[in-house]
Amino acid sequence: MSLEATQAALRAEHAAVYGYGVVGGRVGDDRRSEAREAFEAHRARRDALVRAVRDLGGEPTAAEAAYALPFEVPDGEAAVRLAAELEERLAGVYADLVRAGRGERRRAAADALRDAAVRAARWRGGGVAFPGLAEMA
């Protein structure tokens, strides 16, 4: 169902905004502006998803106070890995949203999937064959 998939994307964007806060605090100077740009982009997506959930008649899921990180982030190298991980998770929820959505919502989800895939490749230095499709990994 579209509302459920939209809520899942919103939860993932909440987590990404939190995660990029951590990334921004640890990442090296050379990639700080990239992290900042991604942070802003994810806030914009989050806000768009809040509106989308309301449009679908739902109550937007609120952000958690804190999120468990998938691994320790003591330095810039780990911060880059975390950023890539966040984008890869987002690619997955947006791929599901493409499946669940129709029309303009599907288009927006596909754009978000594309952006997450490109950012993940930027952080990692390379891409995967099927972004967002865990079953193809």
Added chain:
Amino acid sequence: MPLPPSRPRSGPRRRTLLASAAGTAAALLAACSAGSSPGGSAARRTPTADQRALSRAAADSAGLAALYDAVLAVHPGLQARLTPLRDTVRRHAEVLAERAGPAAPSPSASAPSPSPSAPVPSPSAPAPSASAPGAAAPSASRPAVPGEEKQALRLVADAERDLAGRRGRELSGLGGEPARLLASVAAAGAVHVYLLEDD
């Protein structure tokens, strides 16, 4: 804490709107040709419409892989950079053909879809001799591979970009699972554009 207003992004926004309009038209056409009732939603689409789209997508990816091959034949120096991307595109063609089903023609056997924006050279095209860089014989249907590496990379990047863009615009006409697959392949294409243009 108040959120800052999001920055205006007229370029992408305009593209999204245009793409959306094209997608809607595609959805209407698909619905008409499939003969669905007015109450029938995208979920009720006949399997053949999705199969046709997937098999066309498989042929497009096979054509794109052939373009990589043609560029690699002229520029062996680009091997390390292009081969992994070419292999990914081949994998796309295989998986798309698989999902299209047994009735679908295999990507290698099917004719490349007519597209002015996606040059599809034959993989068996003779490579121009190394002594004549940039002298690949142009033909009506087959663009020459530029003799300059930079230009050759741009040719591939443009083909990737055009195909990814076209796929993005076609999503509205598809059922859920094929759309998810094609959106992923289009996203991979956007990643290739980034990797090809990143210096």
